[in-house]
Amino acid sequence: MSSAQVQRKPRFTSIPEATAMTGLSRTTQWRMARQGKFPRAIAISPGRVAYITEELDRWIADRIEEREPGRRPNHIEAATA
Numbered sequence: 001m002s003s004a005q006v007q008r009k010p011r012f013t014s015i016p017e018a019t020a021m022t023g024l025s026r027t028t029q030w031r032m033a034r035q036g037k038f039p040r041a042i043a044i045s046p047g048r049v050a051y052i053t054e055e056l057d058r059w060i061a062d063r064i065e066e067r068e069p070g071r072r073p074n075h076i077e078a079a080t081a
Contacts, residue, residue, distance in 0.1 A: 008054065010054065011052075011054075012044055012053065013051045013056055015051075018051050029041075038059060039055035
């Protein structure tokens, strides 16, 4: 199986980790998610929410693609292909 065919197992990313990854505050993440402009967090237990890591990776790659058409991180190409 080639590296492009290897599927990563779904992982969760905490809100603080998402903030570090994106530079967006928790409030901005929430506001953008309500507008459909950012991945939505999911409840993983009572009182605890997280993002699906692959959705965050895709969102980041999409921002890069908007700025630099044709440029997409290799690991994202494999995940979305």
